[in-house]
Amino acid sequence: MSDQATFSDRGFDLAALYKMLFLAVVVVFVATPLLATVLGGFKSLGELRTNPFGLPQVWEWENYGGILWSKRYWQLLGNSLIISTMTVVLTLIAASMAAFVFAQIKFFGSAMLMSYITMGLLFPAATAILPLFIKVRDLELLDSYFGVVLPQVAFALAMSILLLRRFFKDIPYELLEAARIDGCSYIEFFRYVTLPLSRPILATVGTIVFVNSWNSYLIPLIMLNSDDLYPWPLGIMVYQGEYSSEWHLILAFVTLTILPTIILFLFAQKHIVAGLTAGAVKG
Amino acid sequence: MSALTAHRPFDSGKLATALLFLPPALLLFTLFVMMPVVEAAWYSGFNWNGFGSPKNWIGFDNYRFVFDNRAFGLAFRNNILIIVVSLSIQLPLALSLALILAEKFRGAVALRMLFFMPYILAEIATGLIFSFVYDGDYGLLAAIFRAFGAQAPHLLASPQTSMLAILIVIVWKYFGFHMMLFIATLQGMDRNLVEAGQIDGATRWQNLRYIVIPLLYPTIRLSAFFAIVGSLQLFDLIMPLTRGGPADSSHTMVSFLYTFGVMRMRVGFGSAVGVILFCVCVTFAFTYKRWFMRDE
Numbered sequence: 001m002s003d004q005a006t007f008s009d010r011g012f013d014l015a016a017l018y019k020m021l022f023l024a025v026v027v028v029f030v031a032t033p034l035l036a037t038v039l040g041g042f043k044s045l046g047e048l049r050t051n052p053f054g055l056p057q058v059w060e061w062e063n064y065g066g067i068l069w070s071k072r073y074w075q076l077l078g079n080s081l082i083i084s085t086m087t088v089v090l091t092l093i094a095a096s097m098a099a100f101v102f103a104q105i106k107f108f109g110s111a112m113l114m115s116y117i118t119m120g121l122l123f124p125a126a127t128a129i130l131p132l133f134i135k136v137r138d139l140e141l142l143d144s145y146f147g148v149v150l151p152q153v154a155f156a157l158a159m160s161i162l163l164l165r166r167f168f169k170d171i172p173y174e175l176l177e178a179a180r181i182d183g184c185s186y187i188e189f190f191r192y193v194t195l196p197l198s199r200p201i202l203a204t205v206g207t208i209v210f211v212n213s214w215n216s217y218l219i220p221l222i223m224l225n226s227d228d229l230y231p232w233p234l235g236i237m238v239y240q241g242e243y244s245s246e247w248h249l250i251l252a253f254v255t256l257t258i259l260p261t262i263i264l265f266l267f268a269q270k271h272i273v274a275g276l277t278a279g280a281v282k283g
Numbered sequence: 284m285s286a287l288t289a290h291r292p293f294d295s296g297k298l299a300t301a302l303l304f305l306p307p308a309l310l311l312f313t314l315f316v317m318m319p320v321v322e323a324a325w326y327s328g329f330n331w332n333g334f335g336s337p338k339n340w341i342g343f344d345n346y347r348f349v350f351d352n353r354a355f356g357l358a359f360r361n362n363i364l365i366i367v368v369s370l371s372i373q374l375p376l377a378l379s380l381a382l383i384l385a386e387k388f389r390g391a392v393a394l395r396m397l398f399f400m401p402y403i404l405a406e407i408a409t410g411l412i413f414s415f416v417y418d419g420d421y422g423l424l425a426a427i428f429r430a431f432g433a434q435a436p437h438l439l440a441s442p443q444t445s446m447l448a449i450l451i452v453i454v455w456k457y458f459g460f461h462m463m464l465f466i467a468t469l470q471g472m473d474r475n476l477v478e479a480g481q482i483d484g485a486t487r488w489q490n491l492r493y494i495v496i497p498l499l500y501p502t503i504r505l506s507a508f509f510a511i512v513g514s515l516q517l518f519d520l521i522m523p524l525t526r527g528g529p530a531d532s533s534h535t536m537v538s539f540l541y542t543f544g545v546m547r548m549r550v551g552f553g554s555a556v557g558v559i560l561f562c563v564c565v566t567f568a569f570t571y572k573r574w575f576m577r578d579e
Contacts, residue, residue, distance in 0.1 A: 023394065100304060120312060122565050131323045154314065154315035218518055247415055250415070
């Protein structure tokens with residue numbers, strides 16, 4: 001803001017000092033638990049007790065090594081990756097098709113169906129988790145990837161359709177009419193015009209759905225029984241149960257499981273921030 | 284379905300496309316979102332363990348059991364507490380940080396990213412990190428207390444402090460998200476209004492109070508909305524920290540539902556909790572819409 005100038009002119013600037021102090025306190029508050037977690041994974045249990053904050057005196061690489069060379073770690077990440085990828089792909093397909101119809105094709109009942117889907121935004125998956133479990137059981141999808149993926153897709157649809165439709169609506173209707181006159185079918189228009197033009201919003205929606213699915217706990221917890229299908233949040237809870245007070249191992253494991261999220265975040269910041277704060281852009 | 288073609292009478296492609304493109308989303312949504320909600324209302328009238336078909340109709344007894352349950356009362360109170368703390372501590376914190384970090388200076392973007400980072404971490408991972416922070420033997424908090432020669436508290440192990448510990452984690456994890464909402468609005472704001480205020484001789488504080496904050500009202504309402512919705516579905520964070528304990532002191536409505544309904548396979552009871560939660564969410568959503576969205 002331009003009012004900065006009026007203050008910094010005075011040489012010593014009290015307001016700026018307070019700001020710096022405030023920011024410093026928040027940085028310490030946010031960063032300390034994260035740093036202590038990463039560093040804690042390099043310490044022995046004994047050192048963790050006497051020196052939880054500082055750099056390790058002896059770097060215990062085998063904490064991380066032991067996990068990285070274990071089959072279990074990669075199995076957990078693999079399961080998470082399969083479940084999240086399937087969720088993203090199916091959500092994007094189903095949501096973009098529906099959003100295209102809602103945005104570009106006027107028909108009786110369109111508004112009604114749209115509000116029906118929007119109802120999905122009103123309540124969390126937890127409200128109907130027991131009937132959902134029974135439904136998945138009756139469909140014989142319990143303890144399978146699809147038993148987790150399909151409910152996750154269903155719950156991601158409302159928000160995804162809403163975001164996609166808002167974007168699709170900005171594609172000029174004249175473009176569609178012109179294409180129609182040239183003999184282009186709706187499906188071809190969707191495939192060759194709408195989707196390519198919508199890459200940014202597809203990336204944004206895909207990223208939110210991916211992060212949500214990668215981090216999700218409740219639905220997999222209820223739908224999966226066998227250990228070898230567990231995504232990492234379930235696996236890490238089991239791991240914590242087994243090594244309950246060996247904090248150095250748990251911290252190393254936590255670090256290695258949040259690492260993919262942080263890397264993804266650094267690469268796809270724009271999409272993540274835009275997507276997760278999407279509601280605000282509309283104002 | 285003749286109405287479908289009313290807009291352009293000879294365009295049969297419309298009908299075909301709608302019939303081809305809508306069913307996947309509608310089917311999935313109906314099957315896994317809407318039907319379970321309706322079924323929850325039906326199941327909540329039964330005493331049923333989930334096997335066979337529900338036969339033992341007990342009317343509204345499950346709701347009575349829920350409301351008579353002390354732990355449910357605590358869980359409901361905790362949900363309210365989370366909302367209160369979100370609005371009275373987290374929101375002002377996020378807003379003041381946004382006002383600082385929306386300006387352009389070296390390091391502002393890096394700080395924004397740092398503050399936003401807890402939000403994208405899985406709640407399970409966050410919970411585990413903080414069960415380490417709070418651990419009475421190995422944790423960071425214990426080390427700080429020992430440094431001052433004091434006895435280390437076991438925050439998560441006492442019914443008096445478990446919820447306080449969770450509230451701190453909630454602020455840690457979510458303030459960055461709310462900050463980003465405010466920054467997005469501040470950056471889209473019309474600079475001329477602020478500058479006009481300065482030209483008219485408004486002080487910094489007056490500018491903030493009478494120009495910037497009023498322009499942020501819609502975002503403040505949105506932020507409050509997310510805080511309330513987030514509180515009503517909070518579950519993942521509770522499990523690694525306390526599992527709702529000790530003595531049921533730190534349950535939320537969802538962790539209560541999981542512990543007393545799902546784990547014991549009391550389908551009727553759990554569904555009743557779900558229906559109550561559903562009613563709270565829907566009532567809130569409509570109230571919010573009526574009170575705050577009138578002009579939009």
